[in-house]
Amino acid sequence: MSDEAMRRSASGQLSRRLFIAGTGSILGAAALGGTASAKSSIADAARIPALVVGSGYGGCVAALRLAEAGVDVHLVELGMAWDTPGTDGKIFANTTKPDYRSFWLRTRTKQPLSNFLGFPLDKDVPRHTGILDAEDFSGITVYQGRGVGGGSLVNGGMAVTPKRENFGAVLPTVNADEMYGVYYPRANTGLGVATIDQNWFETAECYQYARVGRKHAQRSGFPFLFVPDVYDWDYMKKEQAGTVPRSALAGEILYGNNAGKKSLQQTYLPRIKATGRVTISPLHRVTSVTPASGGGYTVVMEQLDTGGTVTATKSVTADKVFFAAGSVGTSKLLVKLKATGALPNLSNEVGKGWGDNGNVMCGRANHMWDATGALQSSIPTAGIDNWAAGGAFAEVAPLPTGIETYASFYLSITKNPHRATFSWNPSANRVDLDWQTAWKQPSIEMAKTIFDKINAKEGTIYRTDLFGTYKIWGDHLTYHPLGGAVLGKATDNYGRLHGYPGLYVIDGALIPGNTSVNPFVTITALAERNIEKIVATDL
Ligand code: FAE
Numbered sequence: 286m287s288d289e290a291m292r293r294s295a296s297g298q299l300s301r302r303l304f305i306a307g308t309g310s311i312l313g314a315a316a317l318g319g320t321a322s323a324k325s326s327i328a329d330a331a332r333i334p335a336l337v338v339g340s341g342y343g344g345c346v347a348a349l350r351l352a353e354a355g356v357d358v359h360l361v362e363l364g365m366a367w368d369t370p371g372t373d374g375k376i377f378a379n380t381t382k383p384d385y386r387s388f389w390l391r392t393r394t395k396q397p398l399s400n401f402l403g404f405p406l407d408k409d410v411p412r413h414t415g416i417l418d419a420e421d422f423s424g425i426t427v428y429q430g431r432g433v434g435g436g437s438l439v440n441g442g443m444a445v446t447p448k449r450e451n452f453g454a455v456l457p458t459v460n461a462d463e464m465y466g467v468y469y470p471r472a473n474t475g476l477g478v479a480t481i482d483q484n485w486f487e488t489a490e491c492y493q494y495a496r497v498g499r500k501h502a503q504r505s506g507f508p509f510l511f512v513p514d515v516y517d518w519d520y521m522k523k524e525q526a527g528t529v530p531r532s533a534l535a536g537e538i539l540y541g542n543n544a545g546k547k548s549l550q551q552t553y554l555p556r557i558k559a560t561g562r563v564t565i566s567p568l569h570r571v572t573s574v575t576p577a578s579g580g581g582y583t584v585v586m587e588q589l590d591t592g593g594t595v596t597a598t599k600s601v602t603a604d605k606v607f608f609a610a611g612s613v614g615t616s617k618l619l620v621k622l623k624a625t626g627a628l629p630n631l632s633n634e635v636g637k638g639w640g641d642n643g644n645v646m647c648g649r650a651n652h653m654w655d656a657t658g659a660l661q662s663s664i665p666t667a668g669i670d671n672w673a674a675g676g677a678f679a680e681v682a683p684l685p686t687g688i689e690t691y692a693s694f695y696l697s698i699t700k701n702p703h704r705a706t707f708s709w710n711p712s713a714n715r716v717d718l719d720w721q722t723a724w725k726q727p728s729i730e731m732a733k734t735i736f737d738k739i740n741a742k743e744g745t746i747y748r749t750d751l752f753g754t755y756k757i758w759g760d761h762l763t764y765h766p767l768g769g770a771v772l773g774k775a776t777d778n779y780g781r782l783h784g785y786p787g788l789y790v791i792d793g794a795l796i797p798g799n800t801s802v803n804p805f806v807t808i809t810a811l812a813e814r815n816i817e818k819i820v821a822t823d824l
Pocket of ligand 1: 338339340341342343344361362363364428429430431432433434435436437439440441442443444445539569570571572609610611612614615618764765766792793794803804805806808
């Protein structure tokens with residue numbers, strides 16, 4: 286989307302003409318009338334060549350490449366379309382003011398950073414099919430995006446290709462030469478990845494926090510890296526200059542960005558719509574996939590209203606089904622379908638190998654001479670690399686409160702060895718995950734290899750007020766769920782599910798629990814690799 290389009294979008298003045306021009310035919314027309322009108326969405330009893338479950342990175346890559354190969358695709362998405370302004374004229378809510386748009390079917394927010402200066406931050410909100418799902422399992426809360434565009438709608442856009450020497454541990458059965466020669470470059474181009482102008486970084490008020498983070502990292506001898514992102518850096522410069530409506534500089538991120546960020550809505554999805562071969566059905570939840578008597582698969586789905594109530598149940602027959610509901614969504618579906626007899630021949634590996642990418646958060650309290658700035662860009666742009674020596678890569682993250690906090694905040698990705706398993710719980714009629722909160726301890730130890738050293742060097746301490754009262758570590762959550770249908774185990778080496786020709790996994794469920802860095806570039810690159818093979822050999 287151009288800067289002009291983003292400005293209009295941000296101020297809620299998106300014109301009908303601009304919108305249709307920008308989004309293509311079927312979905313554009315339907316979206317203007319609200320969400321997921323019957324006309325735009327998938328028809329009951331349809332017979333279709335390919336159905337993609339979920340519209341995050343894996344789902345968008347699959348839909349685009351299948352459509353380009355001449356296949357008609359139905360892309361079915363649990364969340365909303367996120368193309369219609371809300372009551373304040375904006376599509377997305379601000380992180381500092383969560384409202385009905387912010388959380389997936391909750392009546393109270395569950396913010397990752399739950400407290401500040403001793404005060405709890407959560408508040409009541411109307412129950413709505415909002416954008417961020419805080420999905421609770423017994424030992425962990427897994428944050429995920431809900432909507433057409435999946436996690437790209439809510440994430441920080443940090444677009445990191447793992448170091449080549451770490452790739453063997455990330456995807457051991459995949460040819461690294463092909464990934465680094467072809468598919469990582471393809472993913473980076475498709476996603477619009479770019480690195481901040483480092484001259485601008487040195488003076489930008491909104492990155493004072495990152496410069497303080499760099500000073501502290503380097504004084505303790507840690508390598509400090511600039512991290513690429515999908516944010517439009519030219520737009521951010523204009524935000525800082527005050528010439529466009531602010532998004533990253535207004536604290537927008539967790540509940541969506543009204544401008545600036547190149548989510549899948551600005552990259553893969555316009556290309557998908559331009560093929561004219563893809564029907565997108567938001568607010569549809571796939572609940573069952575079974576072999577159909579005449580070949581292909583019967584796919585059952587529920588249509589929801591924005592209160593989460595089921596308004597229709599549809600059943601279609603698809604020749605091929607691509608599971609792209611995210612690591613948790615895909616794993617839960619497959620585990621249920623195997624256990625309940627819908628797909629009994631799925632591999633016993635289904636549901637296994639799930640990890641949290643070693644996520645753990647913490648904050649540090651700086652001295653008064655190390656102010657981190659009242660104005661902070663919500664888009665992180667740098668990290669501290671202690672992976673080889675200590676098993677941790679720490680994002681220097683913002684704390685965009687609008688006031689000076691003297692705090693440095695970090696999301697660490699660590700080499701946590703624990704892997705959890707999803708299993709069907711028949712009495713509760715749900716899928717459980719056996720992760721234990723205590724399994725975060727190795728991640729804490731690895732993060733401490735960085736922050737204990739920095740604190741000792743700087744004479745500073747950890748913040749204890751961000752995740753509760755006197756609690757240092759954000760060890761109850763992950764932003765990066767990975768695994769559950771691991772490549773080469775639950776599937777073959779290209780995501781084909783064992784036992785069922787025509788069923789594929791093409792999302793973060795394929796990746797065995799850890800990518801050593803933020804995961805979406807790897808998810809996208811692996812999807813590009815796999816779909817190329819599937820288009821060439823299976824169509
Ligand atoms: P995903 O993007 O989650 O898409 C799955 C889609 O399937 C979702 O839209 C679901 O609503 C939908 N779905 C689920 N169940 C069903 C069903 N039954 N029927 C129909 N649809 C369904 O999957 N990663 C980075 O690399 N850099 C970052 O800076 C970063 N920051 C993050 C910040 C936050 C707050 C969060 C939550 C995540 C962040 N991530 C980041 C993680 C990243 O967004 C995530 O790895 C990818 O989005 C996963 O991509 P998938 O295609 O696997």
